[in-house]
Amino acid sequence: MIRNYLKTAWRNLVQNKTTSFISMAGLAVGICSFLLLATYLTNELRYDRFNTNAGRISRLTFSYKSADDKEVNTTALTPTAPVPVFKQQLADIEDGVRVVNYSNMRAAVVQFGDKLFKEKKMLVADASFFKIFTFKFLSGNPATALANSTSIVLTASTAEKYFGDEDAMGKILKVDQKNSMIVTGVIEDVPEYSQIKFDMMGSYAMMPRSLNLAWSSSNDYSYILLKPGANREAVAKQMTDYINKDRPASGGKMWFGLEPLTRVHLYSTAGKGLEPSGNIKYVYILGFVAIVLLVLACVNFLNLVTARSAERAKEIGVRKVMGAMRGQLFVQFIAEAGIITLFSLIAGVLLLSALLPVFSNFTGQQLSLQTWNPEWLILALVTLFVVVTLLAGTYPSLYLSAFKPIVTLKGGSSMQAGGNMLRKSLVVFQFVVSVFFIISTIIAGNQLRYIQSLNTGINRDQVLVLDLGGMGYNQIESFKGEIGQQTGVLGSTASYDSPVNVGGGYSINTAEGKNADFNLSVTAIPVEKSFTKTLGIKLIAGNDLDLGDEQQVMDTSADKRRYSFILNEAAVKGMGWKPEQAIGKKIGLNGRMGTIKAVAKDFNFASLHEEITPIVMFPEYDWFGKLLVKTSGKNTANTIAAIASKWHKFYPNSPFEYHFLDQEFDAMYKTDQRTGGILTAFTVVTILISCLGLFGLAVFSTRQRIKEIGIRKVLGAGVASIAGLISFDFIKLVLIAIVISSPLAWFAMNKWLQDFAFRVSIQWWVFVLAGGMAALIAFLTVGYQSIKAALSNPVKSLRSE
Amino acid sequence: MLSLQHISKYYQVGGNKNFVVNDISLDVDEGEFVSIMGPSGSGKSTLLNIIGMLDEPNDGYHYFVNQPVHQLKEKQRAALYKQYIGFVFQAYHLIDELTVYENIETPLIYQDVKGSERKAMVADMLDRFQIVGKKDLFPAQLSGGQQQLVGIARALIAKPKLLLADEPTGNLNSKQGEEIMELFRKLNKEDGVTIIQVTHSEKNAEYGSRIINLLDGRVESSRKF
Incomplete structure (x- = not known):
């Protein structure tokens, strides 16, 4: 039929x-x-689920609200102390690991023999990393791979990039010309569906800050492995109680949270993570x-x-x-x-x-x-x-x-x-x-x-972004001088971070005419005098930074050092001042004392998903990660070639890499x-x-x-x-x-x-x-x-x- | 074999009943060959459909092989129908997508006859109607007379006791019509199949052993030969 x-x-x-x-x-x-x-x-939905312990791993988040803040700030970045301290103090925690995005601000320059690459995906983590997370080792021992400060684990394709068919184990890589790292493990390439992606993984012990346990300066991502059956919420509460008992915050509040690993990718609201989230x-x-x-x-x-x-x-x-x-x-x-x-x-x-x-x-x-x-x-x-x-x-x-x-x-x-x-x-x-x-x-x-077309207050047009491989002030100045003479280069300026997506939590904790416990959370970015001019950021009051301001902060004796600040409208408003009133007021930014020299028109320094919040720009010379070069847009290829040739002259040991600011901006809305x-x-x-x-x-x-x-x-x-x-x-x-x-x-x-x-x-x-x-x-x-x-x-x- | 008593079929039009079949009583014995005649709209086809259980009367009693059809449930009626009745249409109504062979085979499928048995029965039928050579053709490839032959073969495959034919020669020329009628006569005489046909043609009606004339849903005259 x-x-x-x-x-x-x-x-x-x-x-x-x-x-x-x-x-x-x-x-x-x-x-x-x-x-x-x-x-x-x-x-x-399968993100991170390949980890055998996925159900027990959480990412630590840190929230704080100072007395003068309007909103709670939650971040996935944590200080160095919580993981080792809580691991010792709290019975429900089996293990923990701090992970740092080593190549966050600037790519690591890694050398093996005549091979020289910029590595944009280098992480460092505590030795427990490979015990907590599941990455398949092709050679090496997961338990001891990150035991020493000189240990480094490579993914298979990275190992191949440097060593070809040779065995990578025991080979020595030179990282940023100062650290000699010994390859202690090769793992399979990290799956695309992992929130922790890397090409090489160094040991947390190589970071100078690994030596002290601090409860401020949040720069690490912390992951906690709970014991089976432990209650996540309860552990988070214990952490919060601990920090509020031993380190009462001045007028503000702070607390810890634990995000289940498998929810981080899709649900996290804690801001920037290791990878852009879904x-x-x-x-x-x-x-x-x-x-x-x-x-x-x-x-x-x-x-x-x-x-x-x-x-x-x-x-x-x-x-x-x-x-x-x-x-x-x-x-x-x-x-x-x-x-x-x-x-x-x-x-x-x-x-x-x-x-x-x-x-x-x-x-x-x-x-x-x-x-x-x-x-x-x-x-x-x-x-x-x-x-x-x-x-x-x-x-x-x-x-x-x-x-x-x-x-x-x-x-x-x-x-x-x-x-x-x-x-x-x-x-x-x-x-x-x-x-x-x-x-x-x-x-x-x-x-x-x-x-795309919104005037964000920053002129992104034809701006090249170069990674500065840890150059000093004088070096930057002479490099800028050299490229400034190339046809097509209209100006250049160095800054700590890219201006379209500035991270960096600071607070203004002293201010003229405010109470002693005043505290306003702001974003802040070290820049140099040509910053606002090069990026077309408009000033609505006061004068732009000049050479004098730069030299003031170069003063070696700390108490003579004086800062000049540029605040945006939102910051001035947060202080309760009008732009004109603000000029000349004395403030302190995390201990940096100085005066407000200018007020900038609000510009978008973060995703357009967010409102414009207070930001402070100030000169400071140890922390420049990016060089922004404004070009005319005519014959760009020639201009780039000219800049590249100067770069190679200045930095024979560092590959020349660049991108456009526009690309960076677009990437945020991917x-x-x-x-x-x-x-x-x-x-x-x-x-x-x-x-x-x-x-x-x-x-x-x-x-x-x-x-x-x-x-x-x-x-x-x-x-x-x-x-x-x-x-x-x-x-x-x-x-x-x-x-x-x-x-x-x-x-x-x-x-x-x-x-x-x-x-x-x-x-x-x-x-x-x-x-x-x-x-x-x-x-x-x-x-x-x-x-x-x-x-x-x-x-x-x-x-x- | 079947008995209709006071059968009526009507449509409600406004407040009036519009009778298509009006209080007809009729008995048909096994082995009879009945021709139903009458002008357009006299209710011949409706009567045939009622006999064939394709249509239900509004009133009256209907007995078929001693079973009260008017009391049976749909399923029982279908079983009775499957076992005893074959239908032949004026427009042949072969399934266009099936070959001659498959068209003839279809009723057996619905009666759950086994594959090997089906094969034998269809082969028999093809033989008998001398259409073996056409068994793999589709209806569209046949002439009208040939299609009706297939239609009849299909109606007979399940060995029905009663063959109902609604103007079986209506779409055929006179020579083809004559052949079909001869076939009916032979089936009736030699195989003892009871036949009831609806026809417009006096000549074809005379093949039957009884002619019933309908007018406006009533029996006007009935004569036996």
């Missing part, structure tokens, strides 16, 4: 090539999209998109099958007359749906494996079929097969198998009322989704363009842009699938109305009026969809925009544009069918038998 069903199903498919192709293509695209997103989400919101959004796409494809399939019911009606009638029971017919149609699903699934998986590399590229994630656990993939495919077959096949099967043979065999219309409403609702549903996506894509695009891109791609898919559905309904409905059309033609209706009549029926559905969709999209996108402190407002024209697009697309889809129906010969349609 099954063979007979399959045979009929197969011949039906072959005979109706167009509709079969449309329904299979729609389903295949839907399945492929679903699997693409599922692969992406699987990757996001966002659980996007996981939900994309998960929702995946399911919606799959449902859309099924709905589409369902619509197309019922649309073809007129052709199947006779067959159903005959089968019933020959003794087929409803149940048998139901099974037959489900089997047909199953065959189409199977083909679509195969096509979808083929499409998936073809598109995964492209998608990986697009999303910046390493995605492949290997992202899946094989058993899970098979389970997912089988589930998908069953779910799609049932979802897409049940309704048509019930609908078709219920046909009354008498009605269908009399050759009359086989359409039974009732199904119509459902089909129309489904098309409305499809278009609600499409319009929703169109609106969302337009708004997301607007916001992303807005970020997640947003990625989501925007994904949204756009799937909007196209949604529209495509919805159009297939609408096309199906158009075919169905024109066939149903063929008699009406015939009569109208006999009565003298023209082609245009009939085509208009039919088209309008569908446009009506799209209009309904627009009305339903617009508020939903407005609500959702408003919510998304809340994440940006700097955002576009949602304009009414977005809805008009999206609606217009949907209506136009719908019209083009339906138009052909309408015109075809309008052109048909009434003699044919009115002949009854």
